[in-house]
Amino acid sequence: MGRLLMSGTVDAECLMVDFAGLRLRNPVLAASGTFGYGLEMQSYVDLEKIGGFVAKSLTLEPRYGNSPPRIAEVSSGMLNSISLENVGVEAFIRQKLPEVPQEALVIASVFGTEIAHYVEACERLSSEDRVAAIEINASCPHVKSGGIEFGQNAQILGKLVGQVRSSTVGTLLVKLSPNVTDIAEMARVCEAEGADGISVINALQALDVDLKERRSVLWNGLGGLSGPAILPVALRMVWQCFQAVSIPICGIGGISSAEDALKFILCGAQAIQVGTANYLNPCSTEAIVGGLLDYCQENRVGSIQDLVGCLQPPRWKVS
Amino acid sequence: MGRLLMSGTVDAECLMVDFAGLRLRNPVLAASGTFGYGLEMQSYVDLEKIGGFVAKSLTLEPRYGNSPPRIAEVSSGMLNSISLENVGVEAFIRQKLPEVPQEALVIASVFGTEIAHYVEACERLSSEDRVAAIEINASCPHVKSGGIEFGQNAQILGKLVGQVRSSTVGTLLVKLSPNVTDIAEMARVCEAEGADGISVINALQALDVDLKERRSVLWNGLGGLSGPAILPVALRMVWQCFQAVSIPICGIGGISSAEDALKFILCGAQAIQVGTANYLNPCSTEAIVGGLLDYCQENRVGSIQDLVGCLQPPRWKVS
Amino acid sequence: MTSRPSRTCTVLSNESMGGGNFCLRLEISGEWARSSPGQFVMLSPVAPSQFCFSDPLLPRPMAIYRTDATSSGSGIVIDVAYKVVGRGTALMRAALPGSLMTVVGPLGQGFTKPGDGIGAVLIGGGTGIASLYEHARILSEHCRTVVLLGANTAEMILGRVDFEGLSLELHVATEDGSLGSHGLVTDLLPSTLEEMPCSHVYACGPTSMMREVAAIAARRRIPCDVSIENNMACGIGVCLGCAIPLGEGKGFALVCKDGPVFDCRTLGWEDC
């Protein structure tokens, strides 16, 4: 796994960020599950202009997903239960990765229902030069604990991160589940077990009902809530993690504009990921890069990294 | 504290519900903090037409709240940090309660930063005839545990409920904090400690940033997210609690229409509370009662109680 | 009991007043309590249908600029003078004649009457001027009324032509000097108070302006009403979201219920 150095005269220096051992052209990444394997987005986004993308989460073996309905719209958000559908690690490496333009930064995402599966997938992926980093999706039910997500139990999460760490050569990110009492505790566990960074947050567990059918709108029952509706919860969690750990944070949740991205950066995110907004406008990531550049120029920000965690204390602390 | 029997020839029988020892005219209550002490709403809502209302949470002593800004709008929701502002138990009993129309059902809400304060407030309130029930607001920071909410720790919550139970004569409801890994565990603790019912959910802990000021939009920093944005999370939690306990559930979170209310009922709520929607339209509660009546008539529902928990299993379980 | 339900209203017109200000003319059918100058409404730029209220979620407080009789005689017509500053006002701007909106009101405490009615000075800036027009109209029928209005440019002075149509003394200050005196409107106040007997000052505008007005009035011991703006959720005193500090240890007042008009001495200006 290579640590890519992104360069190019057109890249604005003010947007460059160091993130968990990666040098990113800019802090705008696409979130897993919302950008396919990158290839599908090439008609809409110049992959060399954004910071990078996290590919759809991979399991060791290819998997089919859930039956329809898999998605539904709710107020300022959507529910999904795509579940495990993916081409599998091998096909990703053989068929997808070689097609991705050289200058695009690819982060592979991995999930499984057992720790051993995560480990094996990470081993395989971290031997690939084109994989700049691996993101562990911890919002996956841990089969042995009867459905609880890996990311919902500090002990299980610690074990997962520890074992994956030893099998991963390069940058290791852990994507946290927001369905927890204390996100900071989870962040600390990841740091302690050697993660290079954390991605905060995955979708919130949720449910909506089809009144006519008197049934969940999703085939699978529960689903994940994403989109603008979750932004204030995600911002809170990023801020809490930023207080708790010193490894870098990638902020995720409802980001659809440069303003949204800046809020996450101020709360402590070194980089951000755009998820649902890719569906609303497939050019979102590039548009956000443009918006950040405008902001830096208008506000004379020499390096966007200077803004990370610069949220002023609440008024009651100063007055 | 009297167990009121609501009656009246105009009341539609199909909407009557038994809820935690109360016989409600209909399942539509107003949520604490969104309906004042009831009196303020009389120009907009006929208090005798709705199921009842939960008054603004009370502490033993009157309290001022936070400095402005206290509220902010976000996508399909709002943040608030009103905090502890209330007239105190004594003033509520002396000045507010006597003014509330006889036929209106009043639920008092109580919070504090120490268990002893809760207990004393409940003792005082449960000696009042006009208080039909007491709702314990567990989304309050437990001072001794350094800011963690009572409702975020099963042990602390259990202790709180147990002690409040012994000092409360009538119906005792516990309003759960949604900022937890396992809402069902909290529901079970409440049931075990003798709560008559649970109210699910309070606002989600959240943050939004004022980009110009590079500061939280709220004076207090963090705030509570409410409104349509949280509905799918609330529905999920009500459903999870319904699987876990047999005491009745009052569903809360983003309800602004009869359709929303029905979703909660199908997920297992015996009654529901309308919060933020009271701000959007002060007549919301009455409008929702009307909508439920229409639904029952159009769908030949003899008693709305027949719908409680009647969500069909997800498709994958039947096929 | 339920005397002030929220109501559907119909947009009659929605036209530019110049300088980036617009006037929304709303017809409300049925009963509507008579409003007193300085009161406001909570306005949602959407019909109260089932799709209502998700965008923007909260209604927006807007002063009642002017009321009128309807052509049919029943109900009432309300003018709202506004400036587009964000999502809610952008949606108001997009509303076309015939479309429906939702309105709750009239709300809050309006301006008090001048004590002895010798003379009154009204001073307004920005969209705050919208709160003053009805008050100026009624006062001008009873006592000597001087109105001082300010804005960045001449064009941006909200409703100037309307004020010119009243029998009162109007003075204008613009920051670019394009009309009236060059500078801030508060600069006009001391000399005005010097020149006339005045039993009450009324102000509505940016906080910095009102603070200045309050200080000038206090020095001369003239009672002074200010109309305060704050973010609101409910507008009817139940969310406690619009609280403003009354000064060290004195707690808070609710802008929507106790105001928006306050005797300036009751407020904790240092925290506003």
Place this chain on the structure above:
Amino acid sequence: MTSRPSRTCTVLSNESMGGGNFCLRLEISGEWARSSPGQFVMLSPVAPSQFCFSDPLLPRPMAIYRTDATSSGSGIVIDVAYKVVGRGTALMRAALPGSLMTVVGPLGQGFTKPGDGIGAVLIGGGTGIASLYEHARILSEHCRTVVLLGANTAEMILGRVDFEGLSLELHVATEDGSLGSHGLVTDLLPSTLEEMPCSHVYACGPTSMMREVAAIAARRRIPCDVSIENNMACGIGVCLGCAIPLGEGKGFALVCKDGPVFDCRTLGWEDC
């Protein structure tokens, strides 16, 4: 590389087509890939400004009913024929000429060409008819083309006048018998296939209708394309939300990328 960015388009008109159907005429400036019949667009009834996309959140898939040249010659005009069923289409209905929308497309796989071109039958119901018009127009210039359209009432048959303007054989079925034959449009298919040589059947409408058409075509071993509808988030193959089952153990196809037009034999009809 970025050849199909999302685009702002301008509403030229938005008129009733009768029977609760409407036609949104959109002008898209700049480059736009030529669409083939059966393709669709993802349409957001809001401008791509910063306020965009909170209500409704997701864009809505809509068939390209018809394309036209613009008056200026550059860019393209697209007609979308739609029915109001929920929030998104209600907002489309509310759009006035001159307002802006956001569109991504053309997307997906359109209809295949008939093998030997002896004759083709197109059968449509409800808003599904919108997917068929361009295909019918082009086919009718090359081979014998029979179009069967169905709806509850005569008025509700989407775009009937437009089809009548083409040189093809049009048969109509209404459930209330107000026009054409009394009953379901699928009842017309067997006799039509009996009477003419047909190398391809094309269907778009409710699932039950397409299932029936697929069965009839299969019995006669005539290739049959169906155009499938499903809820979509992205429309471009990245969310995996629009998957439909290909039959026991065969996994899923994406309606947006692999479809919306499918050879009916590839689908797992029992699960649709």
